[in-house]
Amino acid sequence: MSLAVAAEGVTRRFGRRWALRGVDLAVPRGAVVALLGANGTGKTTLLRLISTLLKPTAGRLEVLGHTLPAGGDEIRTGTAFMTAGGHAYEELTGVENLRFAARMSGTAATDDDLRDALAAADLGGAADLPVRGWSTGMRKRLELARLRLRPLQLVLLDEPFVSLDEDGVGLVHDAVRGWRDAGAAVIIASHRVEDATRHADDIVRLAGGRVADVTA
């Protein structure tokens, strides 16, 4: 099976601090990988490297067949990254936020498509309300709706279960199943071990910026 992500000795340093030291990782297409570890072990840094937001200080990182830093545009076309803090504009409504995301990613989405995506995330009733008044959980659901606007080959989820109620957590699980069934690779970084590992083919534990162990 071809790999969506292949990392060999990937290292990233911020000033004098080493966030990742020689990380090796292999994520096949269509696989779900749970990325576990305490705070500051490098989970988010690894996701940011894979998403092309960061460049490795050293090592080789191949994503969707492209060895970074080459192929950044092709990688971003097939990849989506749900950051822990989210990405939503306060003054725009739910529909407008999704419309902006669709335009930026070159996705041909009609108004009905956007409303369907919001309804699928249980946000149909808030579609025309500014995000300013939304709860953190609603914003998380908006992120989920944004990710489901276009077909993806690689999905990176950073703490996707935080702030979500039981139904919201169920939506994330449904989405992960959907992406996996469609052949996309999914990497979930989370402290909620039970949720993160529910669909996982591999469990990768990071400690001190290194891979401590990999459980199949």
Add this chain to the structure above:
Amino acid sequence: MSDLPRRAAAILWKDILSETRTRQGFTAMLSFAALVLFMFSFAIGVDNDLLGRLAGGLLWVAIVFTGTLSLGRTFQNEELAGGTRLLRLYPGDVRAIYLGKLAGNLVVLAALEVVLFPAAAILYQVDFTAQAGPLLLVAVLGTFGFSVIGTFFSALTVHLRARELLLPLLLFPALVPVVLGSVGATEAFLAGDPLGRAGGWLRLLASYDVILFVVCLWVFPVVLEE
């Protein structure tokens, strides 16, 4: 629509929509601009001849001061939304971010000038209408140069702690040719351009605008890297 203009237009649409929903920023800018114009008027006193001769310079200083406030907010809404760098997660040329933000600044500054020019005409008792065409050209070139470099430095300083201080510190020296050209051309046209100096100022402005635009557009992707 091809990729770059489409994505730049998406950013412009989003920023204009956000601005029209709050209007706080623009209202504050207008109030500040009015205050600056009044302060100059009070400082110079009731000498209408002197006010008229200095009108071009006073007007452009008011535009630069007020515009700097607007430039400081260019990327702040992105930070509130999760981070400017997250825009890099979308596929396509990151220069679209610069072009979209630049277009937004041009719209805001143009709206500001629509109010500032008549206000300055009344306060300083000068007639801009006699040379409306040439003065419009000066306004376009001056505003473009100001926005080009201001948008760039706004992106450069958005992640710095002392950005409110650093933005003008970096911006003002780089703006010297834009301010010189704009003030020189405005004053020359207001005086009827008896010495034929306006053309030289316009050439300086246009050349500097082109050089700035090319350099800023070329370097911008590096600014967003971590």
